[in-house]
Amino acid sequence: MGIELQGITKTYGKAEQPVLHDVNAEIQDGELFVIVGPSGCGKSTLLRMIAGIIPITSGKLAIDGQIMNAVPPKDRKLAMVFQSYALYPFLDVAANVAFGLQARKMPAVEVEQRVNEALKLGDLTAYRNRKPRELSGGQRQRVALARAIASDAKICLMDEPLSNLDAQLRVRMRTEIRELQRKLGLTLIYVTHDQTEAMTMADHVMVLHEQHVQQIDTPLDIYNHPANHFVAEFFGTPQINLLPVTTEITRELQVTAGFQLTLQRPLTAGTYTLGIRPNQLLALPVAAGAGNGVVTNVETLGELTIIEVLTDNGTALRIVQSGQVQFPLEQRVQVSAQGKILIFDEHEQLIAEEEGATNDQFVSVN
Numbered sequence: 001m002g003i004e005l006q007g008i009t010k011t012y013g014k015a016e017q018p019v020l021h022d023v024n025a026e027i028q029d030g031e032l033f034v035i036v037g038p039s040g041c042g043k044s045t046l047l048r049m050i051a052g053i054i055p056i057t058s059g060k061l062a063i064d065g066q067i068m069n070a071v072p073p074k075d076r077k078l079a080m081v082f083q084s085y086a087l088y089p090f091l092d093v094a095a096n097v098a099f100g101l102q103a104r105k106m107p108a109v110e111v112e113q114r115v116n117e118a119l120k121l122g123d124l125t126a127y128r129n130r131k132p133r134e135l136s137g138g139q140r141q142r143v144a145l146a147r148a149i150a151s152d153a154k155i156c157l158m159d160e161p162l163s164n165l166d167a168q169l170r171v172r173m174r175t176e177i178r179e180l181q182r183k184l185g186l187t188l189i190y191v192t193h194d195q196t197e198a199m200t201m202a203d204h205v206m207v208l209h210e211q212h213v214q215q216i217d218t219p220l221d222i223y224n225h226p227a228n229h230f231v232a233e234f235f236g237t238p239q240i241n242l243l244p245v246t247t248e249i250t251r252e253l254q255v256t257a258g259f260q261l262t263l264q265r266p267l268t269a270g271t272y273t274l275g276i277r278p279n280q281l282l283a284l285p286v287a288a289g290a291g292n293g294v295v296t297n298v299e300t301l302g303e304l305t306i307i308e309v310l311t312d313n314g315t316a317l318r319i320v321q322s323g324q325v326q327f328p329l330e331q332r333v334q335v336s337a338q339g340k341i342l343i344f345d346e347h348e349q350l351i352a353e354e355e356g357a358t359n360d361q362f363v364s365v366n
């Protein structure tokens with residue numbers, strides 16, 4: 001079932017400022033839609049309004065074409081999974097999964113069938129008689145998921161369901177949730193503050209910041225064409241390099257950081273920012289006195305090396321190179337850029353994308 005948000009605004013109590021302002025989105029039937037943003041941006045608030053736990057101040061919420069603003073949570077046909085698993089400690093796994101169904105007075109035979117099915121999907125059959133305290137964090141989270149699956153709701157809402165798990169388990173559960181969601185054809189709205197979860201799981205991502213939707217797009221479109229500085233910096237590790245430039249020349253852009261860029265489409269004179277991802281920069285070692293910058297830090301991650309360079313005109317750059325690049329600190333380097341360079345205007349909005357090419361395929365840094 002699809003979900004539509006139209007001009008949704010939320011103001012808590014007598015507060016003067018809304019915590020969410022004019023949120024619009026169309027969530028397609030059967031997709032995994034991630035709401036992402038920093039702490040306090042209103043992700044949980046939006047999810048709770050969709051669930052019907054808190055009222056919508058203004059705007060419309062439609063599920064499957066029907067306006068839902070005044071419909072109580074139990075009639076919205078959705079399941080929720082929270083950060084805290086909210087399992088009953090005194091009930092075993094099977095009883096936890098069955099609880100909601102029994103509360104709805106479903107016949108015992110059907111409850112049994114659904115519980116078995118959900119436990120099988122969650123790979124929990126062997127644990128059906130255990131109490132929550134006898135399970136690992138990942139298993140508990142799977143019980144919470146099984147409970148959502150058993151409810152047979154076509155829409156599932158998840159609020160940071162993996163944040164209590166260790167890094168390895170989180171990665172595995174991401175894949176498991178994604179597979180289950182596809183298998184069951186669920187419409188899943190998933191809240192997280194973790195850009196990696198958003199990138200790896202979503203069909204579409206909504207980025208929230210400062211009460212407003214910043215962008216809704218596929219993960220790759222968000223990464224490749226971020227609408228503004230905030231989105232550009234939020235996605236991608238290490239962070240994108242944002243370099244201020246002032247130009248009086250319309251076609252030859254002389255960047256203060258030292259980049260020269262020949263634009264395909266001229267810009268009017270003004271102040272801009274160039275966005276260059278760390279993996280689009282290349283640092284080559286040169287002899288003392290040569291090059292355009294100096295290495296200030298090196299982090300070796302095994303398959304990648306993160307290099308920090310201070311250019312001669314004082315700009316700090318983050319550079320990622322594949323493999324194990326050995327650079328002593330203070331090494332002189334020649335930095336060049338390759339590939340697509342994003343251009344933002346003085347309001348931090350993306351206005352153009354340019355291939356970084358001058359004489360050869362690299363943009364030179366002088």
Ligand SMILES: Nc1ncnc2c1ncn2[C@@H]1O[C@H](COP(=O)(O)OP(=O)(O)OP(=O)(O)O)[C@@H](O)[C@H]1O
Pocket residue numbers: 012013019037038039040041042043044045046193
């Ligand atoms: N019941 C409430 N009454 C008043 N203000 C609230 C209430 N609940 C949340 N807020 C405020 O609304 C804003 C958004 O909170 P919300 O919990 O939706 O953010 P979030 O993006 O989910 O954050 P986090 O990632 O930290 O969980 C915050 O400034 C918060 O202080």
